[in-house]
Amino acid sequence: MTNPELLTAADVRLMQGLAQRVTAVRPDLVNSDASFGELAWNWGRGHAAVGASWRRRLWFSGGELVAWGWAHLPRRVELSDGSVKDVTSTYLAYQVHPDHAGLVDEVIDWYDTTAAGLERSVLPGAADGFALRRWTEHGYTTDPASLGDTGDWTQLNVRDLAVVEQPVLPAGHRFRTADEAGPEAAVRAHLDAWAPSAYTAEGYRGVRQTDGYRGDLHLLVEAPNGTMAASAIMWLDEANRTVEFEPVGTHPDHRRLGLGRAMLLHGMLLARAAGAVQATVACLGAPGHPGARGLYYSVGFREFTRDAPLVKAGTPG
Numbered sequence: 001m002t003n004p005e006l007l008t009a010a011d012v013r014l015m016q017g018l019a020q021r022v023t024a025v026r027p028d029l030v031n032s033d034a035s036f037g038e039l040a041w042n043w044g045r046g047h048a049a050v051g052a053s054w055r056r057r058l059w060f061s062g063g064e065l066v067a068w069g070w071a072h073l074p075r076r077v078e079l080s081d082g083s084v085k086d087v088t089s090t091y092l093a094y095q096v097h098p099d100h101a102g103l104v105d106e107v108i109d110w111y112d113t114t115a116a117g118l119e120r121s122v123l124p125g126a127a128d129g130f131a132l133r134r135w136t137e138h139g140y141t142t143d144p145a146s147l148g149d150t151g152d153w154t155q156l157n158v159r160d161l162a163v164v165e166q167p168v169l170p171a172g173h174r175f176r177t178a179d180e181a182g183p184e185a186a187v188r189a190h191l192d193a194w195a196p197s198a199y200t201a202e203g204y205r206g207v208r209q210t211d212g213y214r215g216d217l218h219l220l221v222e223a224p225n226g227t228m229a230a231s232a233i234m235w236l237d238e239a240n241r242t243v244e245f246e247p248v249g250t251h252p253d254h255r256r257l258g259l260g261r262a263m264l265l266h267g268m269l270l271a272r273a274a275g276a277v278q279a280t281v282a283c284l285g286a287p288g289h290p291g292a293r294g295l296y297y298s299v300g301f302r303e304f305t306r307d308a309p310l311v312k313a314g315t316p317g
Contacts, residue, residue, distance in 0.1 A: 005055045005056060005057070006051060006052070006054060006055070006056070007043060007051065007054045007055075007056040007070060009043070009047075009209065009210070011058065011068075012039055012040065012043045012210065012211070013211050014058065014065045015034075015039050015068050015070075015095070016036050016039050016040065016211055016212065017065065018065050018067075018068065018095055018097060019034055019035055019036045019039060019095065020036055020239045020240060021097065022095065022097055022098065023035075023036070023240045024239070025098065026098050027304075028125065028304070029125055029127060029128050030095070030125070030156075030305075031095070031123055031124055031125035031128070031305070031307060032093075032123050032154045032156070032307050033070075033093035033123070034093060034094065034095040035156075035244055035282075036235055036242075036244060037234075037235025037237075037244035037246045038244070038246055040207070040210035040211060040212050040235060041207060041210075041233065041235070041246050041247065042093075043206070043210065044207030044208070044209065044210045044213070045198075045199055045203040045204070045206060045207055046198070046203065046206075047206050048200075048202045048203065048205075048206055049077070049202070049203065050077060050198075053072065053073045053074065053075035054070060054071065054072060054073070055071045056068060056071070057069050057110050059103050059106065059107075061100060066096070066099070066100040066103065067095065067096040067097065067100060067103040067104075067107060068095055069092055069094040069107045069110055070092065070093040070094065071091075071092050071111055071115055072087075072090060072091040072092070073115065073118075074086075074087055074088050074090065074118065075087050077198045078198065079196035079198055080191050080195055080196045080197050080198070080199070080200075081195065081196035083196060088119075089119040089120070089314075090115040090118045090119065090120050090121070091120075091122070092107075092115075092120065092121070092122045093123075094107050094111075094122070096131070101130050104130070104131045104134045104135075105138075108134065108135060108140075109138075112312075117314055119311065119312070119313055119314040120140075120311065120312045120314070121143065121146075121309065121310065121311045121312075122135065122310050122311075123153070123307040123308070123309050123310070124307070124308050124310065125305055125306075125307065125308065126305065126307065126308040128308075132308055132310075135310050136310075138312075140310040140311065140312045141311060142308070142309070142310060142311075143309040143310060143311040147286075148286065148288075149286055149287050150286055150289065151286040151288075151309070153285055153286060153307040153308075153309045154282050154283065154285055154306070154307050155282065155283060155284075155285035155293075155304075155305070155307070156280055156281075156282050156304050156305045156306070157280065157281050157282070157293075157301035157302060157303055157304060158278060158279070158302065158304040159278070159279055159299075159301045159302065160277060160279075161243075161272040161276055161277055161278060162277075164265060164268045164269050165265050165299070165300075166269075167261075167263070167264075167265035167266040167269070168262055169258075169259070169262045170258065170259075172223070172224035173222065173223055173229070173257075173259065174221070174222050175219065175220070175221060175222075175263070175266050176220040176221070176222050176228070177215060177216050177217075177218055177219060177220065178215045178218035178219075178220065181220050181222070181228060183201065183208075184201070185220065186204060186220065186228075187200070187201050187204050189228035189230070189231035189249075189251070190204075190231055190247070190249060192227075192228070192251040192252075193230070193231065193249025193251055193252075194247070194249050207233070212235045212236065212237070213233070213235070214234075214236065217234040217235075217236060217267070217271070217274070218232075218234070219232045219233075219263055219266065219267050221259045221262070221263050223251075223254055227251060227253075227254070228251075229250060229253075229254035230249065230250040230259040230260055230263050231248075231249060231263075232245050232247065232248040232249070232264070232267060233245070233246060233247065234267050234270070234271055236271060236275075236276060238275060240278075241275055241276050241277045241278065242278045242279065243267075243268070243271035243274075243276040243279050244279070244280045244281065245264065245267065245279065245280070245281040246281070248260065248264070248281065248292070261295060261299055264281075264295070264299045267279075268299075279301070280304070281296050281301060285303070285306055285307075
């Protein structure tokens with residue numbers, strides 16, 4: 001029998017719709033993993049491999065989704081280098097529409113029940129003062145490890161697209177799209193940039209099935225030797241006229257050539273032509289992770305919001 005708590009593609013479409021509605025009224029409350037593109041990317045790439053370890057609950061008002069929780073329970077992840085990673089803690093992605101802010105208590109109670117006894121982490125937005133107070137009341141505390149110099153909290157960066165610099169690629173390089181290069185090249189480009197990675201051809205098939213994925217907005221940079229040296233997926237939210245870059249990566253042998261910068265500028269020009277007026281991209285915000293942040297700042301992005309990582313200790317059982 002199908003587990004009714006497992007996250008489905010139809011659920012993700014509803015969650016993306018909520019993300020769009022929150023973006024329209026309080027974009028500062030769209031925390032990491034709850035944006036239009038991030039939802040599609042995370043579900044698409046992972047549902048086949050680790051989806052059995054996901055649990056979800058949806059809250060509706062008048063037939064409209066107004067809150068959701070997505071718990072990532074302990075799991076084993078197989079990586080592209082043949083190794084495996086055992087994840088023993090749990091993580092919650094969630095979103096609550098600001099008109100129904102009080103539902104955050106129900107989200108917390110559901111998470112505590114679903115992950116009872118386990119160490120639990122969550123990343124509310126730093127701008128969401130009400131939610132932060134409620135998480136604290138339920139026993140969640142600031143995660144000092146995440147907030148250290150090499151912590152893993154994220155910041156969301158934003159810029160408008162009114163004026164975009166023309167991209168310049170090194171001689172012999174050219175822009176491609178996933179539609180042009182094909183699935184094998186698109187997957188290889190990601191694996192090369194993020195190795196070791198849990199991404200697979202099956203994961204890419206999942207990504208392509210999600211709402212918002214467009215192969216003509218999945219960018220690649222081809223090197224003179226035919227290597228797909230950089231890649232980025234752009235997620236166009238037509239309702240809010242925004243575009244989100246997720247993920248963005250460059251092959252380690254092709255870094256410091258300006259490929260990522262040129263690809264981002266090229267992507268922003270394409271997005272503007274498609275109707276977007278604003279672009280966003282997330283990155284690690286801690287001081288010890290300056291690389292991606294410096295790249296994004298170099299093309300005009302600036303920090304807009306950030307996470308406030310919280311944790312609750314597990315209990316021996």
